[in-house]
Amino acid sequence: MHILVCCKAVPFAPAKFSVSDDHTRIVYESSSLVLNESDEYALDAALLLKKKTAATVTVVTLGGLSSQEILYLSLAKGADHAVRIDSNASSPFEVAALLGALAAKKGADLVLVGVQSADQMASLVGGLLAASRGWPFVFAATAIEAAQAGTWVNVERELGEGRIQQLEVELPAVLGMQTGICPLTYAPPARRIKARQTRIEVVNATQLGFTAESLAACRRESIDEIMPPSTSRAARMLEGSADDMARFILDRIKETV
Numbered sequence: 001m002h003i004l005v006c007c008k009a010v011p012f013a014p015a016k017f018s019v020s021d022d023h024t025r026i027v028y029e030s031s032s033l034v035l036n037e038s039d040e041y042a043l044d045a046a047l048l049l050k051k052k053t054a055a056t057v058t059v060v061t062l063g064g065l066s067s068q069e070i071l072y073l074s075l076a077k078g079a080d081h082a083v084r085i086d087s088n089a090s091s092p093f094e095v096a097a098l099l100g101a102l103a104a105k106k107g108a109d110l111v112l113v114g115v116q117s118a119d120q121m122a123s124l125v126g127g128l129l130a131a132s133r134g135w136p137f138v139f140a141a142t143a144i145e146a147a148q149a150g151t152w153v154n155v156e157r158e159l160g161e162g163r164i165q166q167l168e169v170e171l172p173a174v175l176g177m178q179t180g181i182c183p184l185t186y187a188p189p190a191r192r193i194k195a196r197q198t199r200i201e202v203v204n205a206t207q208l209g210f211t212a213e214s215l216a217a218c219r220r221e222s223i224d225e226i227m228p229p230s231t232s233r234a235a236r237m238l239e240g241s242a243d244d245m246a247r248f249i250l251d252r253i254k255e256t257v
Contacts, residue, residue, distance in 0.1 A: 001055040001146060001171075003046045004108035006099050006125070007074060009033035009067035010118045023225045025090060028119060035070040038114025042177035044185055045144060046112050047078045053146045055110075056080050060102055062087055062095055068200055075195035076187035083201045085208070089215065092120075096128030097218040101208040103172075104133060110153065111174040115140055123176070130174035132218075138169060139176040 011028040018027045035043075046057045058081040059074040061067050071082035083106075085098050103111050113126040123139070130137030143156040147168070155167045158178055169175075187195075205215050238245045 001049075001053055001109045002107055003049065003055050003057045004103050004106060004111045005039070005043045005046045005057060005059045005074070005079070006111065006113045006129070007039040007043060007059055007061050007070055008036040008114075008117050009061055009063055009070045010036045019226050019228065023227070024223045026119075026226065033066055033069065035073055036114055036117050036119075038116055038118075038177070038179045040114075040184055041179050041181055042112040042114045042175075043074055043077060043079070044182055045141075045177050046110075047185065048182065049144055049146060050078070055146075058083060058106060058108070060085065060099065062089065062098060064088070071200055072192060072195045072198070073187060075198050076191040077185055081201070082198070083203065086202050086204045089205075091219045091221065092122060092124040092128055093218045093220050094215055096125050097132050097215065098205060098208055098210070099125070100129045100132035101210070102203065103129070105208065109171045110144075111135075111172070113174065113176050115176045115178055126174055126176040133172070133174075136169050136173040137176070138167060138173070140178045141175040142178050142181045144175065 010033065012032045012034040016029040018029070019025075020027050043057075043059065046055075049055055050057050057079045059071055059079045060083040061071055062085040064086070068084055071084060075082055083102065085102060087094075087098060089095050089098060099111075111129065113129070115126075116123040117125075126139065127137050138155050138157050140158040141155050142158055142164070145154040147154050152168055152170045153173070155169050155175060157165050157167065159165050205212075238248060240248075
């Protein structure tokens with residue numbers, strides 16, 4: 001079984017937020033990028049399944065060179081291969097299309113993603129990836145068992161209010177792994193140093209069969225402008241006697257009626 005884990009590099013403790021010059025996206029200023037928490041649980045779920053089935057685990061991220069550090073961490077944890085899609089695509093539709101194309105190119109049997117990213121929290125990419133390939137998708141999966149490697153898997157998923165659903169999912173499939181489903185493994189510094197000597201495969205949109213126009217056509221949403229919230233009223237600290245403050249509050253209430 002070949003498991004592909006989609007991981008995202010997110011800002012570590014962003015110190016400042018701003019709107020981009022074209023007013024279409026939020027810019028996070030941070031000293032470094034880290035592995036998205038939900039995706040790390042997806043990675044550890046894949047590594048646990050690898051121990052049980054001798055599966056091959058490939059980790060993929062999308063972004064520039066600064067996002068490559070999370071791939072070294074994934075290799076140090078036990079992933080077999082790592083791929084970086086060199087693209088600045090930000091739309092979840094475009095990201096899903098690129099990841100889906102890579103999954104098909106690599107012959108992935110099972111694709112794992114986190115339930116959401118810490119910076120966007122949209123929970124869209126997993127479902128859109130599955131839709132782009134016509135594969136089954138299970139959201140909020142908490143456990144995986146390979147019933148018959150390469151054919152189908154048993155999956156547990158959360159339904160809310162303490163309810164759990166048992167599913168038999170035909171492969172290839174995409175699973176959105178829930179956060180907190182297992183203890184996260186630790187990669188010792190020595191293994192992380194050794195992982196940095198591993199070659200990272202880098203592909204671009206063209207190598208995955210997309211032109212700039214065809215990739216843009218995958219987008220289904222349009223952001224006209226992002227504006228900071230406007231403050232029309234401000235708090236006012238009241239001073240004076242209790243009677244003065246009560247009279248002031250009463251006058252303000254009358255103004256709103």
